[in-house]
Amino acid sequence: MTTAAPLLPPADWRDFLALTKPRVMTLVVFTGLCGMLAAPRGIAPVLAFTAILCIALGAGAAGALNQWYEADLDAVMKRTAKRPLPAGRMDRQSALHFGVGLAAFSVILMGLAVNMAAAAILTVSILFYVLIYTVWLKRRTPQNIVIGGAAGAFPPLIGWAAATGEVAVLPVLLFALVFLWTPPHFWALALFIESDYAKAGIPMLPVVAGERATRRQIGLYTIPMALVAVAPWPLGLTGAFYGAASIALTAIFGALAARVTIGRNTPGMKPEKRLFAYSIIYLFVIFGALVVDRWLA
Amino acid sequence: MGDEQELIQRRQKARAIVTAVLLLAFVVLTFFITIAKIREGMAQ
Numbered sequence: 001m002t003t004a005a006p007l008l009p010p011a012d013w014r015d016f017l018a019l020t021k022p023r024v025m026t027l028v029v030f031t032g033l034c035g036m037l038a039a040p041r042g043i044a045p046v047l048a049f050t051a052i053l054c055i056a057l058g059a060g061a062a063g064a065l066n067q068w069y070e071a072d073l074d075a076v077m078k079r080t081a082k083r084p085l086p087a088g089r090m091d092r093q094s095a096l097h098f099g100v101g102l103a104a105f106s107v108i109l110m111g112l113a114v115n116m117a118a119a120a121i122l123t124v125s126i127l128f129y130v131l132i133y134t135v136w137l138k139r140r141t142p143q144n145i146v147i148g149g150a151a152g153a154f155p156p157l158i159g160w161a162a163a164t165g166e167v168a169v170l171p172v173l174l175f176a177l178v179f180l181w182t183p184p185h186f187w188a189l190a191l192f193i194e195s196d197y198a199k200a201g202i203p204m205l206p207v208v209a210g211e212r213a214t215r216r217q218i219g220l221y222t223i224p225m226a227l228v229a230v231a232p233w234p235l236g237l238t239g240a241f242y243g244a245a246s247i248a249l250t251a252i253f254g255a256l257a258a259r260v261t262i263g264r265n266t267p268g269m270k271p272e273k274r275l276f277a278y279s280i281i282y283l284f285v286i287f288g289a290l291v292v293d294r295w296l297a
Numbered sequence: 298m299g300d301e302q303e304l305i306q307r308r309q310k311a312r313a314i315v316t317a318v319l320l321l322a323f324v325v326l327t328f329f330i331t332i333a334k335i336r337e338g339m340a341q
Contacts, residue, residue, distance in 0.1 A: 009301065013308075044337065
């Protein structure tokens with residue numbers, strides 16, 4: 001005789017919303033919108049709205065599939081233990097069906113309503129996040145967020161492709177900016193929640209290589225990130241407003257990263273928390289500056 | 298048992314309402330997408 005798993009009541013709709021990681025989605029939607037607004041050609045407002053909706057739904061689908069696959073890891077980490085699956089408020093099959101359905105819907109809608117180029121990049125970004133980052137890299141290598149960071153870098157490319165139907169140098173630089181921003185951002189976080197990652201057995205850099213190596217890597221990744229952030233101006237892709245804003249914002253990022261690089265673990269981990277918080281503001285403001293620069297031009 | 302049945306019914310009702318609202322929003326969006334596509338086609 002076999003024992004059946006206890007049946008859960010149907011999940012609350014708010015738990016499905018939580019599966020989509022709405023807070024992560026904010027940055028994804030914003031960078032996608034900025035990629036679209038920075039493009040030289042505009043599209044009808046309703047199609048622009050649809051493209052942004054598809055980017056949000058695609059990101060939500062990737063987040064849901066990530067939580068479906070990582071329910072066991074989430075259960076042992078304080079930061080994620082209250083999510084719907086580890087907290088036992090939803091069965092795994094519902095999360096899988098929701099994630100796959102949402103992914104398919106977002107890609108099909110993008111392809112039919114906007115264009116195939118944007119739909120193709122959206123597909124790659126979802127598959128990259130789920131298969132390359134979540135399934136393949138996250139549990140295997142401390143380089144997980146370096147390579148996996150590409151998944152979060154796609155939205156400006158998708159936004160640009162939605163408006164123009166093609167890819168150009170500026171959105172590729174925006175992709176590179178988010179890609180190179182991801183390691184310092186996540187490693188600053190990993191430094192102050194290292195014990196959480198260690199408990200879950202996730203090979204984040206501080207767990208595998210130690211605190212000093214992580215601090216050095218934060219400094220090393222900040223250099224190419226700074227170059228890529230400022231590059232659109234000398235390359236003639238943006239105006240002086242973006243140039244001045246990117247230099248000022250990146251200088252602050254560099255100063256905060258330098259403090260973390262030369263620092264040591266302290267009880268409050270203030271420099272690390274400051275870098276983590278500023279890195280989020282940095283990305284919002286630098287993308288905003290790009291859009292303002294376009295309007296000024 | 299009664300409480301659980303009530304919880305299940307409450308959640309099913311809430312999910313049905315959310316699904317209906319989303320479907321209605323999708324219908325409206327599809328309408329406006331169609332209008333935008335027709336205008337795009339006329340402009341070319």
